[in-house]
Amino acid sequence: MVRNKTLLVLFRLVLGGLFVYAGIVKVLDPLDFAQNIRNYRLVGQSLSFLAAIILPWLEILAGLALAAGVWTRASALVISALLGFFIVLTLVTIVRGLDVDCGCFGALSRKSGFGVILEDLGMLYMGLCLLFAHERRD
Amino acid sequence: MSETRKTIRQALAIGALSVLVGASVHFSLVRRFVQGDFRDTFLSQEEYPGIRLITTREAEDLWAAGEAVVFDARPERPFREGHVPGARSLPAVESGGKLPAGVWELARGKTLVVYCEGGDCQSSLALAKRLHDEGFRDIRVMTGGWEEWKKAGLPEEKGDGQE
Numbered sequence: 001m002v003r004n005k006t007l008l009v010l011f012r013l014v015l016g017g018l019f020v021y022a023g024i025v026k027v028l029d030p031l032d033f034a035q036n037i038r039n040y041r042l043v044g045q046s047l048s049f050l051a052a053i054i055l056p057w058l059e060i061l062a063g064l065a066l067a068a069g070v071w072t073r074a075s076a077l078v079i080s081a082l083l084g085f086f087i088v089l090t091l092v093t094i095v096r097g098l099d100v101d102c103g104c105f106g107a108l109s110r111k112s113g114f115g116v117i118l119e120d121l122g123m124l125y126m127g128l129c130l131l132f133a134h135e136r137r138d
Numbered sequence: 139m140s141e142t143r144k145t146i147r148q149a150l151a152i153g154a155l156s157v158l159v160g161a162s163v164h165f166s167l168v169r170r171f172v173q174g175d176f177r178d179t180f181l182s183q184e185e186y187p188g189i190r191l192i193t194t195r196e197a198e199d200l201w202a203a204g205e206a207v208v209f210d211a212r213p214e215r216p217f218r219e220g221h222v223p224g225a226r227s228l229p230a231v232e233s234g235g236k237l238p239a240g241v242w243e244l245a246r247g248k249t250l251v252v253y254c255e256g257g258d259c260q261s262s263l264a265l266a267k268r269l270h271d272e273g274f275r276d277i278r279v280m281t282g283g284w285e286e287w288k289k290a291g292l293p294e295e296k297g298d299g300q301e
Contacts, residue, residue, distance in 0.1 A: 004274040014256075027163065029281065029282075030164055030167060030168075031176070032191060032281045034176070035191055036191075036282075037239070045176070046177070046178055049171055049176050053161065053164050053167070053168060054156050054157050055156075056160070056162045057155075057156040057157075057159045057160040057163070058152065058153060058155075061152050061155055061156055062152050065152065067284040071148045071152070073145045073148075074145045074146075074147075074148030074151075074152060075152065077145055077146075077149045078149050078152050078153070083150075085281040086236075
């Protein structure tokens with residue numbers, strides 16, 4: 001795990017910024033995002049809709065908190081949990097052989113696959129570094 | 139231990155705040171949902187396997203390659219004021235009746251691109267469903283609609299276009 005203070009600040013800004021961006025592009029078109037969730041064929045219509053209303057804000061608020069250094073551990077926990085969920089979701093999608101858009105970065109989204117998992121793992125590493133670095137400091 | 143509990147409490151607070159902000163910002167959408175909207179307007183892939191949502195860029199690629207027939211689901215007036223070059227006007231409100239002959243003649247496997255105003259406009263989705271019901275099996279809905287196409291500075295055509 002990374003302990004270098006400068007690197008941890010960089011992780012906070014990069015990870016927080018990415019989540020804020022990912023959240024904003026979804027907030028701009030909630031119905032499109034709801035359809036993206038629906039395409040994963042895991043939850044029904046209503047849950048897709050509710051997730052599309054709430055999830056982007058979870059990304060934005062946790063991302064903002066992380067980037068700003070407010071409630072750092074809690075926001076790192078939220079973000080790491082989300083990434084863990086996204087990784088499992090993508091794996092399940094690959095196993096099921098579904099051809100879906102990941103729905104992760106709006107227009108920059110691409111097919112859900114191993115590339116997406118690698119990116120998520122990279123981000124999860126940053127999230128866990130922040131989560132445990134702050135645990136030690138506290 | 140208490141630090142862990144504090145972290146979990148704060149994480150839950152972020153979650154609760156997200157629910158509040160999401161419900162407030164998208165209040166009109168939530169109200170429509172409560173009133174029964176969106177229970178079937180999202181396209182279920184099981185029911186409509188031939189319909190896909192695409193980005194403006196994907197639509198542009200299809201249009202530029204001349205691979206798709208483009209349909210504009212907006213009313214005739216905004217269509218005349220500007221539309222995707224080569225697009226055919228097929229207002230969703232008028233699609234309850236018989237489809238125009240030009241549409242009937244198309245091969246059912248032909249790639250179709252449909253769009254409406256943009257934002258959360260639903261008429262392109264409605265048209266896509268209608269075309270799907272008629273047997274078309276490769277329908278792409280350009281979700282950004284005319285708004286995004288124009289914003290991207292892509293070519294536009296004015297007038298009645300192709301009937």
